[in-house]
Amino acid sequence: xxxxxxxxxxxxxxxxxxxxxxxxxxxxxxxxxxxxxxxxxxxxxxxxxxxxxxxxxxxxxxxxxxxxxxxxxxxxxxxxxxxxxxxxxxxxxxxxxxxxxxxxxxxxxxxxxxxxx
Numbered sequence: 001x002x003x004x005x006x007x008x009x010x011x012x013x014x015x016x017x018x019x020x021x022x023x024x025x026x027x028x029x030x031x032x033x034x035x036x037x038x039x040x041x042x043x044x045x046x047x048x049x050x051x052x053x054x055x056x057x058x059x060x061x062x063x064x065x066x067x068x069x070x071x072x073x074x075x076x077x078x079x080x081x082x083x084x085x086x087x088x089x090x091x092x093x094x095x096x097x098x099x100x101x102x103x104x105x106x107x108x109x110x111x112x113x114x115x116x117x
Contacts (some may be wrong), residue, residue, distance in 0.1 A: 001023075001024070001026070001045040002026050002027075002032040002046045002047065003045075003046070003050070003076075004027050004050040004051060006027060008016065008093060009025040009026075012025070029052065029053035029057075032058070033061055033065070034050060036071075037068075041071065042071070043072045043073070044072070044073045045074045045075075046073060046074070046075055046076075047075075048075055048076075049077055056073060059073060059075070
């Protein structure tokens with residue numbers, strides 16, 4: 001998982017561990033690229049909005065690594081994507097799934113605050 005937000009990395013790491021996965025998290029996209037080239041993961045989760053190397057560039061560079069050509073990518077972001085706004089070209093071109101953290105968090109909060117049935 002690649003995200004510049006330490007809280008997001010911690011949250012995702014804990015959730016993935018609870019589901020039985022062994023996540024490798026990095027706040028540095030350059031470091032993540034070196035890591036996946038040396039030891040390819042089963043899947044990559046990447047944030048779109050990061051300083052320096054953003055998620056778009058990460059996906060492009062990841063796909064240029066021979067080991068990264070066929071590995072699934074989940075793109076997640078706090079960026080609100082309008083219903084009519086297409087997903088990032090890098091995601092579509094490479095079969096990545098776009099997931100909006102902000103929308104998920106709002107949905108989760110709404111469900112938690114709803115009265116019990």
